[in-house]
Amino acid sequence: MTDLLTSPWPWYVAGPIIGLTVPLVYLYAGRKWGVSSTFRDVCAATLPGRSEYLRYSWRTLGGWRLTMAAGLVLGGFLAGVTRASDVAISSATVADLSALGITDFSGLVPAELFSWGALATPAGLVLIVGGGFLVGFGTRYANGCTSGHAISGLASLRLTSLVAVIGFFVGGLVSTWILLPLLLGGGAS
Amino acid sequence: MTPVDTVLDQDSATPMATKPERLWPYLLLGVVLGVVFTRAEVVSWFRIQEMFRFQSFHMYGIIGSAVAVGALGVQIIKRLGLRSVTHQPIQLPTETFRAPGWQYWIGGTSFGLGWGLLGACPGPIYVLFGNGVTVMAVAFLSALAGVWSYAALRDRLPHS
Numbered sequence: 001m002t003d004l005l006t007s008p009w010p011w012y013v014a015g016p017i018i019g020l021t022v023p024l025v026y027l028y029a030g031r032k033w034g035v036s037s038t039f040r041d042v043c044a045a046t047l048p049g050r051s052e053y054l055r056y057s058w059r060t061l062g063g064w065r066l067t068m069a070a071g072l073v074l075g076g077f078l079a080g081v082t083r084a085s086d087v088a089i090s091s092a093t094v095a096d097l098s099a100l101g102i103t104d105f106s107g108l109v110p111a112e113l114f115s116w117g118a119l120a121t122p123a124g125l126v127l128i129v130g131g132g133f134l135v136g137f138g139t140r141y142a143n144g145c146t147s148g149h150a151i152s153g154l155a156s157l158r159l160t161s162l163v164a165v166i167g168f169f170v171g172g173l174v175s176t177w178i179l180l181p182l183l184l185g186g187g188a189s
Numbered sequence: 190m191t192p193v194d195t196v197l198d199q200d201s202a203t204p205m206a207t208k209p210e211r212l213w214p215y216l217l218l219g220v221v222l223g224v225v226f227t228r229a230e231v232v233s234w235f236r237i238q239e240m241f242r243f244q245s246f247h248m249y250g251i252i253g254s255a256v257a258v259g260a261l262g263v264q265i266i267k268r269l270g271l272r273s274v275t276h277q278p279i280q281l282p283t284e285t286f287r288a289p290g291w292q293y294w295i296g297g298t299s300f301g302l303g304w305g306l307l308g309a310c311p312g313p314i315y316v317l318f319g320n321g322v323t324v325m326a327v328a329f330l331s332a333l334a335g336v337w338s339y340a341a342l343r344d345r346l347p348h349s
Contacts, residue, residue, distance in 0.1 A: 015254030023262025071219015076319025131307030136335025138300025155259030171301020
């Protein structure tokens with residue numbers, strides 16, 4: 001039991017739990033599970049401006065998912081304090097990323113690229129600020145993210161979700177194979 | 190063009206005049222998912238890189254089995270005509286065929302570009318912040334800026 005709580009979980013444990021969320025949230029309150037709408041809720045709550053898109057009753061429509069987002073932060077915190085995660089990725093990936101100049105493979109993310117110090121480097125800035133912007137813009141344009149489209153949408157066999165997920169992968173492959181080598185340039189940032 | 194889901198969203202404004210909704214189950218759900226996302230390492234930039242380099246089955250196994258289990262659940266709800274325990278209508282997507290418009294192609298690809306760079310989609314942004322990767326707050330604010338930009342440009346972007 002302690003082992004299950006502290007060691008990395010295999011895909012066949014994590015995947016079904018994540019998948020169960022979809023029917024569970026439907027059966028609890030009839031809602032379609034998705035996370036990225038919380039970004040829209042926060043915008044609607046803070047600075048809706050004159051945009052019709054951001055003027056809606058975010059409390060009623062978004063209260064549940066904003067609460068879930070708070071739970072995600074809390075869950076991440078609890079998982080983080082109970083065990084420091086070092087991610088055992090494949091040696092091929094380690095070799096590829098080393099060739100891009102990454103040396104620190106400890107933790108969940110490379111500190112060289114995702115830390116407050118990294119924000120001052122050109123690569124870190126583009127990855128954090130540029131990546132974040134595209135994630136926010138893209139989810140709202142496509143009306144869903146990995147949870148809403150890849151999990152909820154595909155689970156409901158929606159064609160629009162399939163197209164969105166194809167887009168997710170096209171974009172991700174371009175970032176991985178073209179943008180990252182350009183940004184990191186093979187040298188340490 | 191108004192994206193269909195947005196319209197659905199507005200329609201589903203559940204009348205809650207009587208008493209405030211019970212929210213703690215969603216907090217609990219978030220905590221469970223936060224722990225699962227961390228323990229299964231889906232919040233890791235390294236894992237996302239491994240996925241986009243096709244060097245491990247891990248992420249594909251997670252997404253694939255999640256979709257399979259989710260689809261099974263949705264089919265059971267549909268076939269048995271199950272009702273929600275809080276008596277709210279179940280908002281299953283309607284099956285009317287519609288060719289996916291530009292919003293899914295361009296929006297999806299924009300999201301993917303960001304996902305590949307940041308190595309985190311919306312759920313993991315929250316979870317990583319909780320894990321102590323506090324610089325994700327900047328990614329979060331940046332994502333909000335992305336949403337604002339979309340809201341401002343919405344009328345001029347191709348959707349269908």
